[in-house]
Amino acid sequence: xxxxxxxxGPSTMDPPAxxxxxxSQVLTQWVSHxxxxxxxxxxxxxxxxxxxxxxxxxxxxxxxxxxxxxAQVLSTFAARYDIKLISYLVSEPPGDNAPEFERLMKLxxxxxxxxxxxxxxxxxxxxxxxxxxxxxxxxxxxxxxxxRNFVDCVAEISLAMWTDDKAKLIAFSENLGSASHEETRQKxxxxxxxxxxxxxxxxxxxxxxxxxxxxxxxxYHLEKRLSSLGADKKPDTGLIAPRPxxxxxxxxxxxxxxLEIFLTLRSPYSAIVFDRAVSLAKATGVKLSVRVVLPMVMxxxxxxxxxxxxxxxxxxxxxxxxxxxFGKIYDPVGEPVRHCCSLIPWAETQGKHIDLIxxxxxxxxxxxxxxxNNRGMRKVIEIAGLSWQQAKQRIGDPEGAKMLExxxxxLLNAGIxxxxxxxxxxxxGAQILALWGQDRLWRVADEIQQQLAKSDP
Numbered sequence: 001x002x003x004x005x006x007x008x009g010p011s012t013m014d015p016p017a018x019x020x021x022x023x024s025q026v027l028t029q030w031v032s033h034x035x036x037x038x039x040x041x042x043x044x045x046x047x048x049x050x051x052x053x054x055x056x057x058x059x060x061x062x063x064x065x066x067x068x069x070x071a072q073v074l075s076t077f078a079a080r081y082d083i084k085l086i087s088y089l090v091s092e093p094p095g096d097n098a099p100e101f102e103r104l105m106k107l108x109x110x111x112x113x114x115x116x117x118x119x120x121x122x123x124x125x126x127x128x129x130x131x132x133x134x135x136x137x138x139x140x141x142x143x144x145x146x147x148r149n150f151v152d153c154v155a156e157i158s159l160a161m162w163t164d165d166k167a168k169l170i171a172f173s174e175n176l177g178s179a180s181h182e183e184t185r186q187k188x189x190x191x192x193x194x195x196x197x198x199x200x201x202x203x204x205x206x207x208x209x210x211x212x213x214x215x216x217x218x219x220y221h222l223e224k225r226l227s228s229l230g231a232d233k234k235p236d237t238g239l240i241a242p243r244p245x246x247x248x249x250x251x252x253x254x255x256x257x258x259l260e261i262f263l264t265l266r267s268p269y270s271a272i273v274f275d276r277a278v279s280l281a282k283a284t285g286v287k288l289s290v291r292v293v294l295p296m297v298m299x300x301x302x303x304x305x306x307x308x309x310x311x312x313x314x315x316x317x318x319x320x321x322x323x324x325x326f327g328k329i330y331d332p333v334g335e336p337v338r339h340c341c342s343l344i345p346w347a348e349t350q351g352k353h354i355d356l357i358x359x360x361x362x363x364x365x366x367x368x369x370x371x372x373n374n375r376g377m378r379k380v381i382e383i384a385g386l387s388w389q390q391a392k393q394r395i396g397d398p399e400g401a402k403m404l405e406x407x408x409x410x411l412l413n414a415g416i417x418x419x420x421x422x423x424x425x426x427x428x429g430a431q432i433l434a435l436w437g438q439d440r441l442w443r444v445a446d447e448i449q450q451q452l453a454k455s456d457p
Contacts, residue, residue: 199306259425264294269315343381
């Protein structure tokens with residue numbers, strides 16, 4: 001087995017360790033509530049001094065299912081808040097921001113269908129990709145619109161495309177106008193350029209005063225921010241897209257259903273949802289299966305700095321709303337993750353694998369403890385209620401690598417490759433649903449109740 005090296009403070013670190021420390025300090029400041037509040041005050045003071053409107057920019061990717069959902073609330077959002085809404089057309093995420101693009105779109109179609117009802121929206125269940133001829137027609141129509149007309153018509157046009165209604169799209173083209181191929185290309189290029197300037201990569205995104213908000217899932221953050229600035233015209237009315245609640249009752253199971261949660265020990269999203277997933281399983285009586293895999297970056301899946309920064313910052317925002325401790329970070333990527341993973345099978349034999357994962361998250365994402373040395377890992381082990389003397393002899397246990405590979409294959413067979421992800425299985429082990437993202441736990445909880453209602457005599 002392998003033990004960690006002892007390390008001193010930042011001044012004695014070798015360059016890789018020093019970069020880890022610097023990055024962790026930057027991330028901690030970046031995700032903090034104080035830092036976010038300070039930046040918001042600065043943006044608002046600048047807006048007031050210049051007597052500018054609340055300018056919200058929206059980036060629409062025609063082929064994106066989440067853009068299709070967002071299009072359905074765009075007009076209501078623009079009317080509800082005292083804002084100047086600027087709309088852009090964009091293309092697919094560039095480069096390594098979406099390295100598994102076709103698989104991502106397939107998963108997104110399924111996911112959009114699974115959540116649409118909760119938001120009072122429509123998205124038809126659809127396995128096949130869009131007809132590219134229809135995509136071209138829609139891009140040309142939307143490219144011909146100014147921002148106001150875009151907001152007014154994008155929902156209907158998007159719906160016609162997603163339901164393969166070519167006749168209706170041709171009618172829209174004749175009534176609203178259609179840009180030439182070159183004009184459309186230029187309009188999309190303009191949107192891509194602006195998105196890159198503002199340091200993002202995805203579609204269905206809102207940008208307001210230094211912050212990004214993803215589709216209907218994060219719109220509630222933007223609504224609350226605008227409301228706090230007095231821009232809500234109907235402050236006594238509920239939010240357009242409120243955050244779904246995780247409902248754990250009234251029906252209870254007796255372990256006929258299994259909730260699988262796929263985690264990586266470096267994922268901040270996994271860190272903030274793990275305890276809630278454990279609590280959901282306990283509250284509903286379903287069996288819990290925890291499957292840890294290596295982080296995508298450690299599995300050879302490329303990513304970008306911009307994406308990483310957004311994920312950590314968004315996690316901080318989501319954690320605060322959920323009341324989950326998060327924010328003092330010491331990035332555990334690399335050896336800390338591998339070493340902790342190697343201990344999970346051993347911890348499971350003592351009924352302590354969940355405690356070990358919780359302790360690791362607590363040290364890496366709440367306490368800011370460096371787990372890349374014996375001192376840090378010892379704290380993880382002792383918080384988990386395990387023996388450090390036994391654990392340090394088991395670091396590097398090959399059973400951990402076997403577990404990681406087994407779980408990776410199960411995750412891929414479910415049609416997902418990112419974490420955190422959830423699968424709900426029936427009593428025969430057949431998959432009922434599989435969803436990706438910490439913000440899908442509410443949908444899992446809802447499905448548990450639906451399944452229990454079906455079996456309730």
